[in-house]
Amino acid sequence: MKNEVVQGLYEVLDYRLSQETIETVLETPKYEHLGDIAFPCFELARINRKNPKLLAEELAEKLRGSVPIINTVEAIGPYVNIFYNKKLVMERTLSAIQVGENHYGAHEFGEGKTITMDLSSPNIAKPFSMGHLRSTVIGNAIGNVLEKCGYDVVRINYLGDWGTQFGKLIAAYTLWGNEVTVRSNPIQELLKLYIFFHEQAEQDQKLEDLGREWFKKLEDGDVYATKLWKWFREESLKEFQTIYNLLGVTFDSDKSEAYHHDQTPEVVEQLKEKGVLQTSQGAQVVPLEAEGLPPALIKKSDGTTLYTTRDLAAAIDRKNVYNFYQSLYVVGHEQSLHFDQLRAVLSKMGYDWADQLVHIPFGMMLQDGKKMSTRKGKVVFLQDVLQKAIDVAKQNIEEKNATLEKKEEVAKQVGVGAVIFHDIKNDRRNDVDFSYEEMLRFDGETAPYLQYTHARAKSILGKAPNISKKNHYDLPEQEWEAVWPLVKHIAMFPEVIKASAQEYNPSKLAKYLVKLAQAFNRFYTKVHILQEDAYMAARLEMVHAVTVVLKEGLNLLGIEAPEEM
Template sequence: MNYQNEIITILHQPLQNKLSAEQIENLIETPKHTHMGDVALPCFELSKIERKNPAQIALELAPQLNTENTIISQVEAAGPYVNFFLDKSQFATQLLKTIITEGQQYGTQSYGAGKTITMDVSHPNIAKPFSMGHLRSTVIGNAIGNLLEKTGYNVERLNYLGDWGTQFGKLIAAYKLWGDEEKVRANPIQELLNLYVYFHEKAEEDSSLDQLGRDWFKKLEQGDEEATKLWKWFREESLEAFQTIYDLLHVSFDSYKGESSFHAQSDQIIEMLDQKGLLEESDGAQVVRLDDLNMPPALIKKSDGTTLYTTRDLAAAIYRKETYQHAESLYVVGNEQSLHFNQVRAVLHKLGYDWSDEITHIAFGMMLKDGKKMSTRKGKVVFLEEALEKAIQYAKENVEEKNPDLAQKDEVARKIGVGAVIFHDLKNDRRNDIEFSYDEMLRFDGDTAPYLQYTYARAKSILRKAGATSTSYQFHEADWNYAWPIIQKLASFPEVIQQAVYYYDPSKMAKYLLKLAQHFNSYYANVRILEESPYQPSRLALVESVSVVIKEGLSLLGIEAPEEM
């Protein structure tokens, strides 16, 4: 329910020869003071078109507007503005009935129905622990996927594992030189990380080690039995460790096809590029020149004959289009890969694939530690599992202190701790860098998930104490100062979903929920909700509606809402 849409329709009837519905939507605004109405149309733009005084236009336009059988109670001209006053009681009644009747389906839309979108998300590198850096792709991608599904799209979530490339040649070389099988089997991911970091430390002293790593990767690409056996072992151990993280985050995928799945197609890509006359030699390597697009060449095959992830990404992109027939192919990958995806798009276009413009890079900033980029090879990294466990433990201590008799404390602590970590990421514009901070992440007041979860639990507690809700929605005038901002926020929930989808930006939903919770907590502090009166049923209806929207909004972000805290 969007009263602004109704006002746009009312205005468009007399203005359709002068302004489009979209132009009217961009012009209307919310007045600063309530005595000036709920929505206003400034007439300055019309003044330019009609070459008349804007105040005169407002005077002439107001009587022409047909508001019969609408939620508009009054229209008036005030200087250069046409002001609209809503029948708040009627609007609130309709809205709350809709939310309570539809429940978690409120806000669901169908404009994406019949269309498939593929999402390349998470994609951690095997044989390395899941770092906080990989959290960003995982939770941003999961939230965008949820929002797309809410608007009707079929979403295919693809975990394109980083399981191929020179780094695995280096890891195999490190294991062959210094590895201890018993140690690796006892603690695979940590030991493999130690070997990887040690290799890079030694390579700074002995440059021949880098060549040894490249040689082992070439063996892997050529199907060498020993290299393949070690690589498969590293991959299996990694997937098992990753699954622990995904289970905690309640995230799942439709495919785990990693880079290695497209290694075999690399030769076909190279042949296609060659047949089209696109391949050129550069210092012994094979490249596709993109000078006409003001981009550096796309490196397709290195001078030692091994392929690069650009080659595999081209093969994966073609496979995804042929397999899923997507309307759009999203890649939730860091800002630093922008050039890479521009090159992939450009090469696909040169190969004659018109659907290359369906590829969209959903870029995001870095997770910083002490203002610097995290680096696995330098050993400067925060592990996600460690952060989640610490957050859950902190939440458990908080629950023990504030509500020691709470049932299922461990499960509630898990929801709070994991939610805190996810929301710390999603409340920020995805394009910005984020400073990793336990203190900021685990605060239980302010702009945090625990604050939203506690608001939801408070609403559910009120409803339990009341025992039942009612179908009466007649608000008392004294309530409007605190109730109306909530009503306006609840009404805009479907629009916020659209905006978050349009910009691929979950922070729009996160910020919306924080504002809704602030309005509700102000209402709770100033209105005696449980006091017996003729207005109690409408107050409870408002509380129930808030609980529905907060729970669904958090769910879209991939965060669970405990009934009690």
């Protein structure tokens, strides 16, 4: 619909504004009675040095009758308010869904382009944190939406399995660790050791040195250090996998920091060749003063590598393997500087694709307004959160629908869905306050509300008599008021997908789904859907369309939509 309005305006404006400009200028009026879409004339008036009010009137006149999708046009002040041809919108939207089913809303603009996406990427020997949950679910949703736009998305779990912290952990284990205890509950016990190490190190400087020595040994391939590291890694992977299974997230690659560590000598060689590496107090750095950034540390004075070194190797490897159109990193905003440095160093190395690296930052998960810190032991275990959510969902089912089949499965879909949606629905850049209550709420703007709405629509369809499909739809005049907002929302789905993809912003889709569900629920209370009159086919087709869009929308966010709840 919007496209047609853009095209129409483009033509009546004699191609003076680009289609992109028209598209960004168009807005949705605050109130229904002001139209379905509006074109403010300020920008055009500025260019033409004309009065915006007069321009709006002129434009409205020209637009009248020139575009089929437009029913009426009104100039109000500097605005051209446009009302759609409701019947035509309904007909087109419903037949598009009849034909396309869950392909409805797809685009082709991403076809032939590969996007690599670095997401989740937790650190081994530590619990899977809420920050990593954010990266996982936000990243997964962005990936799905990009795929819906035609891109080839490669999901990479860049496991944090290399770095000084493993030297510290090995040191702690050799000092205070006990194999039997660690085997009984690996992640929690390793975390305890890690925390204890940091407490002790505050009094005893030598411990830090010991940690560094062990990391050096690990980098040099020491047998004992490597054996411990492998063990910690395996235990962590097992634990992470149970979380990924619950969340339903899969990856295409799990090349980790350790994997890319092996490529770092080559990177260092290249940096030397290009003459961008300098020695500073025994360490190797790339100065980035001209870029307004602190120097990037490439090698410490003891010869060990750093996070940046490994990320450089990984970026180059990804370009070589996938020849990406874009390389995304879904990582908390506290690492923005790191990614600025990464891009700066790559471009100093002469890689003209450096600006195809896009950091997609998100806010922190706070507890009582403060950052959660693994070192200080202030963590909430994600597995506990998910389990609690599933338990609450189960309880709900027992109370409301005890005879439901597949109770366990539905409880899992609802509980996990609640956690995922809670994380996605707000703009990712905002910090989120961790609250069990908020996370486990099942009403209001939540996944369970959307899932219930979907199941309710499905059950209406289940009760409907079998009638043959039509492709001409009409409704009695008095029903349009309740129906039109719903039709409009269903018709907007493709635009919402496009915007969510282009802005890497799945919260747009999440908010849209809530509005769609609300519009449906209003329709449901105001209109007698199953009344056997000439309009029943149209109403049922709408209900069907709602189920298709809600389900597909939820799936794109990484959430399942049970048929029955």
